[in-house]
Amino acid sequence: MERDEDLIESYAPDVDDAPAPVELARNSESLDEEDNTLRPGFVRKVAEALEAGDDETVYNLVEPLHPADIADLFELIDRDDRVTLARAINDLMGGEVLAELNDHVRELLVEELEPEEVADLAEQMETDDAVALIEDLDEEDQQAVLAEMEPEDRAAIESALSYPEETAGRLMSRDLIAVPEAMTVGDLIDYLRRDDELPTEFWEVFIVDHKHHPVGTCSLSWILRAPRSVPLADVMKRDQTLIPVSMDQEEVALRFQKYALISAAVVDESGRLVGQITVDDIVHIIQEEASEDILRLSGAGDGDINEPILLTVRTRLTWLVVNLGTAIIASSVVGLFQGAIARLALLAVLMPIVSGMGGNAGTQTLAVVVRAIATNQLTSSNTVRMILRELRIAATNGAALGLLIGGGTALMFGNPLLGAVIGSAMVINNLVAGLAGIMVPVTLDRLKVDPAVSSAVFVTMATDVMGFFSFLGLAVLSGLA
């Protein structure tokens, strides 16, 4: 491999072309090293300086922070102070800070800006971040901002906006390195050194044919380790994971995770290379999508703590009203047995145990199934096996809980029949819980409905209704009341 040495001297040093070192603040006064958060004392200091109108102190405090920490600071201070802070540190508010900001906080700040200021910021950002900034604006503001942008940037953003939200097309960056197969490692290095317009952050080089279809990919580490004379065709990996431009971002994330990708080529319908997706964006999506499941299952919508409070109230209240409906249905089942309850009020004391425990068991199964569906672990290949598995678990747990509560009730109230009734009701309701816990999300998924959004309502209704019905029904049937 030594034989390339003599080529070395032919390149004159050209320090100006080297990327400038990027500074990353590690200020232990502001940052808690243990858990990546800004120290409360620091946040308070900024807030106090803001309130005192002391912009210079604010600027000096914030200046050493990394853009991601500046973004965090905006989220940690009061809503009312956010615009003031943005004004105080105006020239630190670059595209990087904006890209890291929570959507709602960003919206608040962007509202204060003129279209040309937004356009300037968007031009500093990577296409995908600029798209995230602009897609949240209303139609009119979008047009105003786009009109202020350079034609090239504008075209890139308009093309991204032409793809549906949450697809690969929205997510991808158009900045990438694509070269023909005929190049050698040396050609490629020279090309990269020569052209100042190329992106500076990339992790692989895509090899394309004359139709701009990807034919292979080269990790930068392979390029660095291969001799200059080797043709790219010999170092490239021919089979690569391609992402269709219309793929849902959640599936893109799963593909990255499955094949441990750092970046991947995005292709349009005709197979042409149109962009790349890098893993740093994927990390956010995985976090988001997993959070989404937990929040939706609980009926908390996006669960964003920076959301305007009225939006939060509306989302949560909608869910609560739907649940009020199912609670009323369950309560009407109890209504059928008012006579029995009047005769034996103890039934009313014990019935919430049966319905509540069914609810708990149903939630367990539901959480497992929703996550297994979301991570592609539960597919039609193993659905039947999983249903049988859940039923066996439900039967075992139901039997154990039934014996426990049945025996306890019989002893405590000296009433073996009451014990038998509550024990049997517990077994029945655990089976209902297990069955509903898996059948509801699997069915919704088949119907292309997000199982996280609406499963819980159905499962809780099933366990409430069947809990009350089995317990009170058995009590009446057995002649207990």
Added chain:
Amino acid sequence: MERDEDLIESYAPDVDDAPAPVELARNSESLDEEDNTLRPGFVRKVAEALEAGDDETVYNLVEPLHPADIADLFELIDRDDRVTLARAINDLMGGEVLAELNDHVRELLVEELEPEEVADLAEQMETDDAVALIEDLDEEDQQAVLAEMEPEDRAAIESALSYPEETAGRLMSRDLIAVPEAMTVGDLIDYLRRDDELPTEFWEVFIVDHKHHPVGTCSLSWILRAPRSVPLADVMKRDQTLIPVSMDQEEVALRFQKYALISAAVVDESGRLVGQITVDDIVHIIQEEASEDILRLSGAGDGDINEPILLTVRTRLTWLVVNLGTAIIASSVVGLFQGAIARLALLAVLMPIVSGMGGNAGTQTLAVVVRAIATNQLTSSNTVRMILRELRIAATNGAALGLLIGGGTALMFGNPLLGAVIGSAMVINNLVAGLAGIMVPVTLDRLKVDPAVSSAVFVTMATDVMGFFSFLGLAVLSGLA
């Protein structure tokens, strides 16, 4: 790009030195391109061939698959077929497949292997994957496997095992490129080309001083773009994100996410560079940790569908028994009001609505707070603000639901007093839910207890007890029953 065409011919191809292209199967018969999963028909074909004892067909079917898809196949087929499959495709069962396997499935297969076979596999793997393989074995098997390994690999794994589970020390890989500051870009490239022992997959080069302390880092893309004569000191980024070797993996993941890292240096207590962590491992952790929250909140433990069923039963039953305790406490509150219920059985019909709705509202707040804590969005800087926010939401939702159910009850049963009682109870229980939903997880977090594990029990108990107590208590106080 056209202008480089004339340069291409000057380099002679040298195929032998080039890294071999890695093949990645994209077989549309086996793989569903839409959602990254193996087709059910393909899985069935493999299962049938396994049952028929036709190992050759099995091998031919599996051979074109990517290791990650082979791992998926093991999870999709029946538990009983897994060892048979491993035998049939013996020489495809490399370290890569094993690294991708679910822990429980891997354990099943590894049990069938001799220590020297496990040692061979571990030696093919990256340190972090080998550690994951070996840490699950029991003490005796661990020693047997380690005894079979090459001293160098053995030392690396023993050193990793000396760090606590789920810390950066366990997670990091010891394979990295570290070079002195005095090198130029050209020196570095020559060094990389010359030394065959170096790792082939890396994303940045760490620059260290004579004590092996990291002083900077160079993205490979910068190295490729800089002229050979430039000293690394001029292209490196001086401030970098360092990961302490004892940091919890969840914090490591948040740090990667926050600063959009691809890889990061891990340093020991004295600041020496001891390893690197790469983002492909982080992607798994983010997925795992977010799943963990949803599963723990629901009392489903790890929620792993490949776990032996007895383990699942034990985890879930433990949680259900704890909840049985709280259900009994709530039911004993109802017991205090048996007299009132005997006089007016309608109270028993309506009471589950109040407790159930409180439970729903509490779960909403809890999910939001648990995620906000896990993602470092809720810190001591904004806790008070968030408590006030949740109380305002609870008051608004409680008022709305109270009016709705109170008005409905008054009309339906022609009893305004009953309407007032249930409406007021609903307001009270929503406030209890909001307060418990945020105070319980925040308090547990301060006490260094994972809020996802035990918050739900306390919150549900609070909403059940207060739901029954406020409704039945107000009914008695108002002279309703």
